[in-house]
Amino acid sequence: MRKITIVGAGRVGESTAQIVAKEELCREVVLLDIEPGVPQGVALDIQQSASLLRFDTRVTGDTHPAAMRHSDLVIITAGLPRKPGMSRSDVLEVNLGIIDGIVDKVLEYAPEAMIMMVTNPVDVLTWRVYRKTGWPRRRVFGQSGALDTARMTAFIALETGYSVKDISALVLGGHGDAMVPLPRFTSISGINIEHFLSKSRIEEITRRTRQGGGEILALKQHSSAYDSPAAAIAAMVDAIGHNRRRILPCVAILDGEYGQRNIAMGVPAVLDENGLTEIIELKLNEDEQVLFEKSADMVRSDINNLP
Numbered sequence: 001m002r003k004i005t006i007v008g009a010g011r012v013g014e015s016t017a018q019i020v021a022k023e024e025l026c027r028e029v030v031l032l033d034i035e036p037g038v039p040q041g042v043a044l045d046i047q048q049s050a051s052l053l054r055f056d057t058r059v060t061g062d063t064h065p066a067a068m069r070h071s072d073l074v075i076i077t078a079g080l081p082r083k084p085g086m087s088r089s090d091v092l093e094v095n096l097g098i099i100d101g102i103v104d105k106v107l108e109y110a111p112e113a114m115i116m117m118v119t120n121p122v123d124v125l126t127w128r129v130y131r132k133t134g135w136p137r138r139r140v141f142g143q144s145g146a147l148d149t150a151r152m153t154a155f156i157a158l159e160t161g162y163s164v165k166d167i168s169a170l171v172l173g174g175h176g177d178a179m180v181p182l183p184r185f186t187s188i189s190g191i192n193i194e195h196f197l198s199k200s201r202i203e204e205i206t207r208r209t210r211q212g213g214g215e216i217l218a219l220k221q222h223s224s225a226y227d228s229p230a231a232a233i234a235a236m237v238d239a240i241g242h243n244r245r246r247i248l249p250c251v252a253i254l255d256g257e258y259g260q261r262n263i264a265m266g267v268p269a270v271l272d273e274n275g276l277t278e279i280i281e282l283k284l285n286e287d288e289q290v291l292f293e294k295s296a297d298m299v300r301s302d303i304n305n306l307p
């Protein structure tokens with residue numbers, strides 16, 4: 001990729017820009033924010049680490065949306081994070097206005113780009129962006145499952161003591177407390193985790209994964225997570241930029257898959273240079289399907305309330 005714009009130079013935006021620049025996932029990163037001086041300052045700070053971290057990526061900051069011109073990918077991290085005790089849906093109203101305004105600017109200045117939504121509630125807002133742009137669904141998707149899966153992987157590694165590199169986990173559904181971690185599709189070097197962990201330990205890991213973001217927020221109080229979200233975004237960028245055809249759980253627009261349509265939520269999907277080009281439909285068992293539908297109902301109730 002040549003150029004990536006990150007809208008929102010806050011915690012998630014900054015951390016994402018750092019990884020994308022350091023890993024040289026594109027030639028040019030632009031940070032956009034509404035706070036005068038902030039995106040410029042953040043960009044300069046990252047740029048000054050270039051010789052130390054050995055990267056040639058150009059990082060700039062701007063407050064004018066015209067700076068997103070010719071972007072291959074626009075990552076949207078602008079908007080309010082939730083505060084302790086809030087659900088992700090509680091920030092929908094304020095973030096909806098912010099996202100609607102940003103999408104108007106993307107349509108004006110980067111009409112050929114792909115959009116990766118990050119701002120919460122990410123499933124609902126991905127749906128909103130899809131409807132507002134009218135773009136094909138391969139060009140509008142969101143990040144949540146890569147993070148939720150990484151959280152589950154971390155908890156399994158901590159519990160078993162085995163390398164994260166050998167652990168492959170899977171979390172589907174909406175990015176909320178009703179997300180659906182799938183132990184049946186989770187393994188260590190191809191061996192299902194039931195071989196290593198008791199049912200009750202797996203249930204505890206599943207519970208902790210669902211509340212992974214909330215646990216960090218409760219500890220930090222003044223900030224939600226941003227390092228692991230940024231790493232998850234970067235993994236998706238890497239898959240797209242290098243045309244890897246990785247299968248990662250992503251927020252995708254569903255059109256009949258998993259029995260759902262007119263909704264965006266987390267499912268395994270193929271990411272390549274054209275964006276989200278394929279949805280992998282798993283045969284869920286009855287219990288998993290019930291959980292998936294419950295999660296879909298929660299996302300849909302927010303979608304139905306959109307103005």
Ligand SMILES: NC(=O)c1ccc[n+]([C@@H]2O[C@H](COP(=O)([O-])OP(=O)(O)OC[C@H]3O[C@@H](n4cnc5c(N)ncnc54)[C@H](O)[C@@H]3O)[C@@H](O)[C@H]2O)c1
Pocket residue numbers: 007008009010011012013032033034035038077078079080081082091095098101102117118119120121122143144147175224225226229
């Ligand atoms: N999808 C995920 O997995 C995931 C993970 C973590 C955080 N998030 C979400 O990402 C969002 C950002 O979180 P954060 O911790 O970086 O928040 P933050 O408050 O640190 O940063 C948000 C930034 O957005 C900017 N902003 C607001 N309106 C804007 C506009 N119209 N145009 C450009 N910039 C604008 C603010 O000035 C601020 O710098 C939140 O909604 C949070 O819930 C999602």
